[in-house]
Amino acid sequence: MSWFELQGKDLISTKDWTKEELEVALKVSDQLKSMYYSGLPHHCLRDKTFLMLFFNTSTRTRLSFESALTQLGGHAQFIAATDLRLSLEDKPGAGETIKDTARVMARYAHGLGIRLLEDKVSRYGEGTEIMYKFAEHAEIPVINMASDIWHPCQALTDLYTMREKLGPDLKGVKFVVMWAYSPWVRSWGSVQEDLVLAARYGMEVVLAHPKGYELDPEVLTLAERYAEESGGKFEVTNELDEALKGATIVFPRGWMSPRRYELGKEAEIELAGKFKDWKYTRKRQKELAEPGYLMHVMPVDRGNEAEDELCDDPELSWIYDQAENRLHVQKAILALTMGGRL
Secondary structure (H helix, E strand, C coil), X not given: CCHHHHCCCCECCHHHCCHHXXXXXXXXXXXXXXXXXXXXXXCCCCCCEEEEEEXXXXXXXXXXXXXXXXXXXXXXXXXXXXXXXXXCCCCCCCCECHHHHHXXXXXXXXXXXXXXXXXXXXXXXXXXXXXXXXXXXXXXXXEEEEECCCXXXXXXXXXXXXXXXXXXXXXXXXXXXXXXXXXXXXXCHHHHHHHHHHHHCCCEEEEECCCCCCCCHHHHHHHHHHHHHHCCEEEEECCHHHHHCCCCEEEXXXXXXXXXXXXXXXXXXXXXXXXXCCCECHHHHHHCCCCCEECCCCCCCECCCECHHHHCCCCCXXXXXXXXXXXXXXXXXXXXXXXXXX
8 A cells, every 4th residue: 555545645544544544643652652742843734734633622632632733733713513503413503514514624634533423413323324424515524533333543642552562462461341330321333443453463352341232233244253353352251350360451431321312321320230249449450450550531530430549650651641642542543544744
């Protein structure tokens, strides 16, 4: 492939990119991070605009994308979906269609990011379908800034961070993605994207959760296929302590049950309360993991998902390096898809 071929390419899930394309993004991330710390300007998107359409709030996503465009010499424009006349329903009288909105946005800007999670849609998968619909009509690259199924920028960042810490070959590294108690009812996107990408890179991936917190069967099937193709492993278990044995990296995060839209948010919180013992603790780290580096996409529910002592452990916690790397990886994605030249 030619790097030039990434210009104009959408990124809604890492599964839509070849492994070679992902490697290019990781390589450019390294280059841009080096330039950042060397104090070298890298204004490869000068005079270009990236529109950021937010249906859901954020901390790291907005801050990292805005900083990224500034450092690349361009401009990131924040748009709250509630400020538009956009309707996600394609019917007369509802509002402006996705088709018209996307086509107009493409006339004003050079890239479009969308953040659309589970509480802004009526069913699982609808948010991601809407992103693909925007991509169908927008003649500029569409970047998924988090959806109900996928979170590619986060997963690429997590892979980049793991390779930065452990070396480029992650084959055989045990990565445990564990459901952890939290009253925050959150979507599956970052968890599912991490599972498939880690499996694609030959890691020993273990998904641990209580019964009743199963993820998307199609995503799990994809993770199994990737693991088989890469020589890695993929396992699902309901036994937390067994899963943590020998874990190199642990990702503790609460997520909603498959019955989220049937139960409603309050019932989801009540259901999660039955599993408060599902937590990444110092005791579990010391007795089970090897060594059990902590990764988390943040915000982390301290004291519930993981103990404060682990979050603040300078040797074991990667959460701040991981958060910073969103900046560098997203700069690479934007530079490549929006036609930047260093």
